[in-house]
Amino acid sequence: MTIASERTPVLELRNITLHYGSVEALHDVSIKSYAGEVIGLVGDNGAGKSSLIKVISGVNTADSGEVIVDGVRRHWRSPHDSMAAGIETLYQDSGLAPDLSIGSNIFLGREKRRSGLLGRLGFVDQRAMEKEALEQLARVGITIPATQRTVSELSGGQRQAVAIGRAIAWAKHVIVLDEPTNHLGARQSAEVLNVIKSAREQGLSVIFISHSLPHVLEVTDRIIVLRLGRVVRDAPTSEFTVESLLGTITGLNESTGS
Numbered sequence: 001m002t003i004a005s006e007r008t009p010v011l012e013l014r015n016i017t018l019h020y021g022s023v024e025a026l027h028d029v030s031i032k033s034y035a036g037e038v039i040g041l042v043g044d045n046g047a048g049k050s051s052l053i054k055v056i057s058g059v060n061t062a063d064s065g066e067v068i069v070d071g072v073r074r075h076w077r078s079p080h081d082s083m084a085a086g087i088e089t090l091y092q093d094s095g096l097a098p099d100l101s102i103g104s105n106i107f108l109g110r111e112k113r114r115s116g117l118l119g120r121l122g123f124v125d126q127r128a129m130e131k132e133a134l135e136q137l138a139r140v141g142i143t144i145p146a147t148q149r150t151v152s153e154l155s156g157g158q159r160q161a162v163a164i165g166r167a168i169a170w171a172k173h174v175i176v177l178d179e180p181t182n183h184l185g186a187r188q189s190a191e192v193l194n195v196i197k198s199a200r201e202q203g204l205s206v207i208f209i210s211h212s213l214p215h216v217l218e219v220t221d222r223i224i225v226l227r228l229g230r231v232v233r234d235a236p237t238s239e240f241t242v243e244s245l246l247g248t249i250t251g252l253n254e255s256t257g258s
Ligand SMILES: Nc1ncnc2c1ncn2[C@@H]1O[C@H](COP(=O)(O)OP(=O)(O)OP(=O)(O)O)[C@@H](O)[C@H]1O
Pocket: 020, 023, 024, 025, 043, 044, 045, 046, 047, 048, 049, 050, 051, 052, 092
């Protein structure tokens, strides 16, 4: 803890408050995330997890509070700004384009930024793109048999793998995953957890949102618990069990929690 507090967080949120009309979704939320660390963000339905990650990514603008990346206060005008700053977000509904190929999905919206590499003679080099997409996915341990196939032909688990692979392939500093193991079978979930570990090994800061407490306990270094829009606990994963975590999430073990 002393070592961590001497480092500059790669991402810091300070005193974030957010309303949707009269609903207060986040109240005075402060968190820090560091390179090479996986944070679990947990809480009941409606606790504010997705709202918080949308503040990180620039979908939502906080009513008050600060977003600080690498020690510099930032103001996102759109999600594009956070992406340009090296923050990739996988939303709860993954947002792949079903009718496009896997390669096209990996490069969706990036064709311009990669134009030196792929935009030869003014057109996108489809073959080079598919090849590089495969390599990007393989780099994080995801293998898909035929990348030419469109996303609509993939299983739910494969789609999720592509969405995560895309996020990790582009993330420079932070990757935020909102329920990436939702609807996945045991084997695919295990693969996603391995991909998260590989992102940590690459030095990324990972924020992992999940209702699966065993998954959170397996893969994270630190857990932040949100309840009704407030941080109620922020502690090393080693301090939790499934039972104590459940108690902290629901507020039923207040006497034993901190
Ligand atoms: N677009 C919106 N408009 C109005 N209220 C919203 C909107 N999105 C979320 N809320 C409200 O804000 C609060 C936090 O919701 P949020 O989606 O952040 O929760 P969550 O922790 O992600 O829940 P879940 O586990 O169900 O995904 C809830 O009270 C929810 O009803």
